[in-house]
Amino acid sequence: MTTPRSFILCGHRGNMADAPENTLSGFASAEGVGVDEIELDVRTTVDGELVILHDRTVRRTAAVRTPFLDVPIERLTFAQVRGIDMGTGQQIPTFAETLESTSVLLQVEIKAPNAARPLARFLEQRPAADRDRCLITSFDPLSLADFRDEWTGGARGLALHIPDVTDNWRDHADRLELSTVYIPVPQLTPALVAEQHDSGRRVAASLIEGPDDVRRIVETNVDATASNSPAYARQLLESNEEFVARFPSFPADLAKTV
Incomplete structure (x- = not known):
């Protein structure tokens, strides 16, 4: 890994602590x-x-009753999806709207396999400034393979979410030439992170929820994390002296963005 290193704090589905998830207001x-x-x-x-939604249906996230509450998104037209209230007047955004309304890096998770190739074709046609902000992620190696088969250039790379480090994921990491792996905080170890760094990959901790997670992040030497409450996560990180010493630019980054 090169030095000096940077640390990335990611807002999981936006800022879920203060706004509806996966909406423009949340972003x-x-x-x-x-x-x-x-x-x-x-x-x-x-x-x-291409629309932004975590679950296959809106039963959990829709703010008001809709006849489409239990209909999978892939069976609805965009016009039908657009009429669903996600809270505080927010609609389900398109990926294009998300690109146009945000300025920070984006971690774009392929949640449905049938979205992989359309996403690749869409990004291929976007300006370089948009493409270069996007890290393409998935829990499904086949979705990442479909994305890469459709388009190989421009994005920040591919990343795999690994729910269980005892599974056979290293072959996928090598075959897909991943730039990043996402590992649950409880499964992180210094040896595992060092192994991935030696392979040229960044390691992200999923997710940071409290002070103990910050200690684990420091102990294992990861490069990134995400949080449902990013303001709280930033406070926790900035209060840890060892973390700040390792990533001295991190506190300064906030001054540039607020």
């Missing part, structure tokens, strides 16, 4: 508290629009 709120990156989830409608 704006995340930027307002000084995140370096925003994580979001991409799916497609039946008519091919």
Whole structure:
């Protein structure tokens, strides 16, 4: 790993502590508290629009009852999706709207396999400034492979979420030439992180929720983390002297963004 290193604090689905998840207001709120990156989830409608939504349906996240509460997004038209109230008047945004309304790095998770190739084709046509902000992630190696088969250049790289480090994920990491791996905080060890650094990959901790997670981040020497409450996470990180000594630019980054 090169030095000096930078540390990335990501707002998970925006700023879920203060705004509806995966909405433009949530993304704006995340930027307002000084995140370096925003994580979001991409799916497609039946008519091919790339939209931002975590779950397959809106049952958990819709603010008001809708006839489409339990209908999978991939079976709805964009017009139908657009009429769903996600809270505080927010609609389900398109990926294009998200690119146009944000300025920080983006962690773009392929949540549905059928979105991988449309996402690649879409990004290929975007300006370089948009493409270069995007790190393409998934829990599904096949989705990342489909994305890479469709388009190989321009983005910040590919990243795999690894829910269980005892699984056979290293072969996927090598074959897909991943730039980053996401590992649950409880499964992080200094040896595992050092191994991935030696392989040229960054390691992100998922997710930071309290002071103990910050200690683990420092002990294992990871490069990034995400939080549902990024303002609180930033306070925790900045209060840890060893973390600040390792990443001296991190406190200064907030002054540039707020």
